[in-house]
Amino acid sequence: MTTVAAKPATMAQALTRALRDAMAADPAVHVLGEDVGTLGGVFRITDGLAAEFGDDRCTDTPLAEAGILGTAVGMAMYGLRPVVEMQFDAFAYPAFEQVVSHVTKMRNRTRGTMPLPLTIRVPYGGGIGGVEHHSDSSEAYYMATPGLHVVTPATVADAYGLLRASIASDDPVVFLEPKRLYWSKDTWNPEEPASVEPVGRAVVRRFGRSATLITYGPSLAVCMEAAEAARAEGWDLEVVDLRSLVPFDDETVCASVRRTGRAVVVHESGSFGGPGGEIAARVTERCFHHLEAPVLRVAGFDIPYPPPMLERHHLPGVDRILDAVGRLQWEAES
Amino acid sequence: MTVMEQRGAYRPTPPPAWQPRTDPAPLLPDTEPYRVLGTKAADRADTELLRTLYARLVRGRRYNAQATALTKQGRLAVYPSSAGQEACEVAAALVLQEQDWLFPSYRDTLAVVSRGVDPVEALTLLRGDWHTGYDPYEHRVAPLSTPLATQLPHAVGLAHAARLKGDDVVALAMVGDGGTSEGDFHEALNFAAVWRAPVVFLVQNNGFAISVPLDKQTAAPSLAHKAVGYGMPGRLVDGNDAAAVHEVLSEAVRHAREGGGPTLVEAVTYRVEAHTNADDATRYRGDAEVETWRRHDPVELLERELTERGLLDEDGIRAAREDAETMAADLRARMNQDPQLDPLDLFAHVYAEPTPQLREQQAQLRAELEAEAEAEAQAQAPADSASAPQGGHR
Numbered sequence: 154m155t156t157v158a159a160k161p162a163t164m165a166q167a168l169t170r171a172l173r174d175a176m177a178a179d180p181a182v183h184v185l186g187e188d189v190g191t192l193g194g195v196f197r198i199t200d201g202l203a204a205e206f207g208d209d210r211c212t213d214t215p216l217a218e219a220g221i222l223g224t225a226v227g228m229a230m231y232g233l234r235p236v237v238e239m240q241f242d243a244f245a246y247p248a249f250e251q252v253v254s255h256v257t258k259m260r261n262r263t264r265g266t267m268p269l270p271l272t273i274r275v276p277y278g279g280g281i282g283g284v285e286h287h288s289d290s291s292e293a294y295y296m297a298t299p300g301l302h303v304v305t306p307a308t309v310a311d312a313y314g315l316l317r318a319s320i321a322s323d324d325p326v327v328f329l330e331p332k333r334l335y336w337s338k339d340t341w342n343p344e345e346p347a348s349v350e351p352v353g354r355a356v357v358r359r360f361g362r363s364a365t366l367i368t369y370g371p372s373l374a375v376c377m378e379a380a381e382a383a384r385a386e387g388w389d390l391e392v393v394d395l396r397s398l399v400p401f402d403d404e405t406v407c408a409s410v411r412r413t414g415r416a417v418v419v420h421e422s423g424s425f426g427g428p429g430g431e432i433a434a435r436v437t438e439r440c441f442h443h444l445e446a447p448v449l450r451v452a453g454f455d456i457p458y459p460p461p462m463l464e465r466h467h468l469p470g471v472d473r474i475l476d477a478v479g480r481l482q483w484e485a486e487s
Numbered sequence: 488m489t490v491m492e493q494r495g496a497y498r499p500t501p502p503p504a505w506q507p508r509t510d511p512a513p514l515l516p517d518t519e520p521y522r523v524l525g526t527k528a529a530d531r532a533d534t535e536l537l538r539t540l541y542a543r544l545v546r547g548r549r550y551n552a553q554a555t556a557l558t559k560q561g562r563l564a565v566y567p568s569s570a571g572q573e574a575c576e577v578a579a580a581l582v583l584q585e586q587d588w589l590f591p592s593y594r595d596t597l598a599v600v601s602r603g604v605d606p607v608e609a610l611t612l613l614r615g616d617w618h619t620g621y622d623p624y625e626h627r628v629a630p631l632s633t634p635l636a637t638q639l640p641h642a643v644g645l646a647h648a649a650r651l652k653g654d655d656v657v658a659l660a661m662v663g664d665g666g667t668s669e670g671d672f673h674e675a676l677n678f679a680a681v682w683r684a685p686v687v688f689l690v691q692n693n694g695f696a697i698s699v700p701l702d703k704q705t706a707a708p709s710l711a712h713k714a715v716g717y718g719m720p721g722r723l724v725d726g727n728d729a730a731a732v733h734e735v736l737s738e739a740v741r742h743a744r745e746g747g748g749p750t751l752v753e754a755v756t757y758r759v760e761a762h763t764n765a766d767d768a769t770r771y772r773g774d775a776e777v778e779t780w781r782r783h784d785p786v787e788l789l790e791r792e793l794t795e796r797g798l799l800d801e802d803g804i805r806a807a808r809e810d811a812e813t814m815a816a817d818l819r820a821r822m823n824q825d826p827q828l829d830p831l832d833l834f835a836h837v838y839a840e841p842t843p844q845l846r847e848q849q850a851q852l853r854a855e856l857e858a859e860a861e862a863e864a865q866a867q868a869p870a871d872s873a874s875a876p877q878g879g880h881r
Contacts, residue, residue, distance in 0.1 A: 183651075209651050215681055220640050220674030227644020230629070231652075235644075247670070254634045255641070262618035262630055265836040299837055323839040353842070400842035 159342040164312045165335040168198045170343055171316035172236065176206050179234060182320060185212040186221060186238030186274075195240055196276060196335055222248040222273065226255050229269040236320055242277040242289040242329075249294070256325045257300030270323045272316075277305075278371040278421050279453075279468055280333035282461040289458055290422035295327045296398050296431070302352055303398040305329040307373035309339035311396060314350035322352060331371035353400035357409060361391035364415035364481055367406055367432055369395040372419045372469060379474040388478055398428060406432070407439045414445040415481040419469050424452035446482035509718045516711035516723040520755045523730035524792045532730050534798055540577060540729040541793055542807050544786045547573035547597050549811035551760075553818055554596070554610065558764040562822045564615040567594045571759035574729035574785035575691045577601050579659055582736040590629040590642040590660040594691075598661060602626050606814075607821050616826035635666040639675030639688065646684040646743075657743045659687045659736070665696025667710050676751065680717040685743035687736060688751045691726060693758035698771040714751035726754030727785040730792075757783075830856060 176182045184199055190213035193200030202211040214221050218239060225235035239245035252273070260268045279288035295303045302324050306312040312330070319326035358373065359380050366376040373394050380390040393409050395402065410416045416436055418429040429450035436448050451469045459467045523529050551570040557563040569576050572594075580601035583589060591599050599609040603626045611620020612631055619630040629645075632638035642660035649656035666672055667690055679686045690710050694701060707713055714721030720742075724735040732754055739750035757780035761768035768777075793799035834841055834849040841849065 215674075215677055217674040217677065219671055220643075220678045223637065223640025223671060223674065224644030224647060224678050227641035227646070227658075228648040229644075230623075230641060231645045231648035233648045233651075250634060250637060250671075251640070254637055258618075259630070260838070261836045263623055263836075264617060264619070264832075266622045266624060267619075267630070268839065302838075401844060403843060 159340040161338040162309055162341045162343060163336050163338055164306070164309050164330075165196060165198055167309045167313040167341060167343070168316055168330065168335075169200055169202075171313045171320075172199060172202060173205065175236070175317055175320045176202065176210060179320075180210075181232060181234040182236060183210055183212070183228060183233050184236045184238065185214050185225060187214060187216055187240050189213060189238050194238060196332065198274070198330075198335075199238065218245055218248040219251055222251040222256065225271050226251060226259070226269060229271045230259075230267060234270050234272075234320060236272045236274060239273060239275045241283075241287050242275055242291045243286040245273075245275050245291065248273075252295070252301070252327075253298050257298050260324070261300060268323050269325050272319045272322075272326045272328050274316075274328045274330060276332040276335075277329045278331050278333060279458060279464050280371060280421075282464070284461060285458065288464065290420070290427075290453065292327075292329055292398055292420075293422055293427050295329075296428060300325065301399060302326040303329065304352055304396065305331065305370035305398065306396065307331065307334065307358075307368075307370050307394050309337070309341040311350060311394075313341070313343075315352065315396060318350055318352050326352070329370060333371050334374070337374070350396065353397045353402060355393055355395045355397070355402035355405040357391060357405065358394045359390065359392040361389040362413060363388040363390055364417065364478055365391045365393055365406075365409045365413045366417050366419055366474065366478075367393045367395065367409075367436075368419040369398065371421055375469060375471060376419050376474065379471045379478075382471050383475060383478060386475065386479070390478065401432075401435070403435060403439060406436060410436050410440045410448075411443040414443055415478075416440075416444070416448045417451055417474065417477045417481070418448065419451045419474055421453045421468055423455040424450045425455045427452055446480075449477045449480060451477045511715050514715045514718070514720045516709060516714070516721040516753070520723050520725040521731050521735060522725045522728050523734060524728045524788050528734075529730065529792060529796075532734075534796075536733065537730060537789065537793060538798065540574075540581070540733060541786075541789050541799065542810065543577040543581070543601060544573050544729060544789060545807040546811045546814055547577050547601065548786050549808075549815045550597055550600060550606065550818070553815040554613075555760070555764060557610075557819070557822050560823075563610060563613045565763050565765055566610075566613055567763045568758075568760040569594050569597050571780060571784065572691055572693055572726065572756045573597060574732050574789075575661075575689065575726050575754045575756055578729055578732040578736055579661060579689055582733060582740050583657065583659055586627065586654070586656050587740070588627045588629065588642065588645055588656060588658040590638045590645075590658060591631050592635065592638065592661050592663060592666065593631050593633045594663065595661050596631065599628050599631065602628050604628055606818050610822070611826075614822070614826065616828055636662050636669035636671040636675070638662075639666075639671055640678065642686050642688075643675050643679045643682070643684050643749075646679075646686045647682050650685060655744065657685045657687065657740050659689060659740065661689050661691065663696065664690060664692040664694070664701050664704060664710060665699065666690075667713065668696075668704055676714070676717045676719065676749070679749040680719045683746070683748035685746075686749040687739040687743055688749065689736065690751065690753045691756055692753055693726075693756050695758055695762070695772070697762045697766065698768075700771075709753055711751060711753035717751075719749045719751060722750060722752045724752060724754050726756030727780075727783050727788060729785055729789050756785075 189199040190203040306315045368376045418432045433448035554566045558566045576597035579598045596609045604621045608620035642658040646658040711721035711723040
């Protein structure tokens with residue numbers, strides 16, 4: 154078997170490749186959304202798909218998100234495997250009724266006779282200088298809705314592996330793409346994209362002994378940077394990348410927290426009613442006797458997403474993470 | 488340079504010639520609802536079809552009465568009756584071929600039953616032992632949709648998918664007058680027209696969205712006129728004239744099957760009962776209005792046509808009613824049996840495989856059920872053995 158050396162690729166390229174490979178492998182896979190055809194999507198993730206597979210497999214739809222997802226539901230009912238692109242996080246809200254009333258419930262309300270294998274791709278999060286309605290962290294809405302898987306990659310390899318797994322899943326998946334990572338590069342071997350990651354498994358990105366940073370998607374890189382900076386303070390931080398918010402990998406998260414005894418959850422989403430509250434509660438319920446300090450959250454503020462010239466104050470950064478780590482009751486150990 | 492000189496130098500380019508994208512005239516509905524019964528059109532109607540429609544209407548009327556009675560006996564949690572609308576319900580099912588799909592709303596269990604679904608399974612949602620009681624693929628009937636108009640884009644997507652696969656499938660989607668105000672109605676019709684999807688949209692304009700009359704719902708000349716804005720034909724039909732509804736829907740289905748794209752059909756009818764058994768219609772409408780519509784009853788209209796033309800006699804009427812009674816007795820008997828429930832099923836169909844968290848919750852419920860069963864067994868045990876506690880704190 155010939156192998157091609159791993160070379161730098163962007164997350165956007167990995168996502169495009171995942172879509173292309175999924176469409177080539179299964180004629181039931183159809184891509185639909187706004188501008189996904191001729192243009193290749195506003196982020197160019199569907200670039201070349203219409204040319205290769207035709208307009209019927211990669212379809213420019215009318216500009217109506219509820220209609221896009223609603224028709225995708227009907228296509229899935231007929232045995233297709235639609236992959237829907239929502240252009241931006243905050244443009245996906247018109248489709249929300251279809252998500253909560255049908256996408257998430259169809260399997261359950263029909264006693265398993267009518268599963269809906271469809272993937273909803275949503276570019277999400279901030280950090281790209283977008284004007285309003287272009288930078289929302291909408292994961293908490295989806296997490297709170299039973300029947301969905303909620304998946305988000307933080308690395309180039311995961312972008313490929315998790316998207317392939319999501320499309321192959323017989324359950325509906327909201328696939329959240331951190332748009333500030335679209336152009337992030339990583340060494341990745343596109344000829345050996347064998348790692349079709351199972352949905353629902355977290356991964357330890359950095360091993361450490363002092364405390365665990367629990368994070369996902371756009372905040373992973375910030376946490377890795379914070380972990381490096383923490384060495385100067387004498388902290389050896391572990392970093393867990395959740396990869397999937399639903400299903401939630403209690404096992405990997407709790408194993409880490411039991412080792413380190415301290416945990417901080419980091420995400421862009423607001424803290425009130427955000428994913429961090431659920432994660433902190435789960436960790437506390439399962440690891441209480443291993444904890445040296447309360448589980449803390451470093452999150453976006455509980456405000457409408459700020460204008461681009463102010464967004465850096467909102468997004469969790471290295472300093473805010475290190476401040477939180479510093480509040481993990483270290484004095485108890487001395 | 489003066490302003491006048493500047494103007495003189497300017498040579499505007501004319502815009503590209505504008506043309507209407509579609510000729511709207513053929514898309515426009517008739518000025519009055521189309522009728523067959525009591526008109527010359529009835530002469531060319533297929534008499535066998537009329538007899539079939541009659542038998543189905545009588546059954547449908549009895550079905551509505553039986554289901555309403557079951558709410559009073561506590562056997563149904565709620566029933567939104569389609570009494571007075573049986574012509575639409577029955578015809579919608581009859582015009583479809585086996586491979587076609589029906590997309591009903593919550594008031595359309597009669598259409599679902601008319602398509603061949605077991606009435607007990609069609610009423611499961613309203614009894615409350617599960618949501619959808621039937622396998623949608625068995626009779627190609629989508630689950631009853633409670634959120635208004637949200638099933639319409641599903642019909643479009645399914646019909647579009649079938650066409651892409653080269654399958655001969657038409658989807659007929661049902662919605663009420665209130666549902667036409669929903670965004671999903673608009674988006675579904677727009678997608679269907681753009682994709683030329685083989686879909687028929689049947690709007691049963693029964694006059695009310697619970698209590699709100701059509702005047703407060705729309706300013707359109709008719710609901711059928713809305714079709715023109717999407718570039719599809721709109722058809723207006725008397726929804727209580729079963730022969731007319733059947734003819735108009737059949738034409739729309741044929742048009743869709745032949746690749747002509749979608750049609751919007753507005754059937755003008757009337758909800759003679761309240762919204763559901765839990766509603767009080769006297770708060771928003773008068774008896775006189777209801778009486779007017781009761782005199783334009785779909786069962787009586789067809790019965791009169793058939794008897795006047797010698798196609799139906801007393802024996803025929805009696806036979807139809809007896810057949811309906813048999814159906815009702817069977818439904819009553821089967822609905823009077825308690826459904827078998829397994830609470831642990833709650834976790835079975837949320838995902839293809841339950842998540843670890845759902846497995847934990849299922850185990851929790853199982854423990855609760857076991858404790859309940861144990862407590863019940865102890866409570867039923869003879870009094871003398873009750874003096875020896877077996878442990879446990881319940």
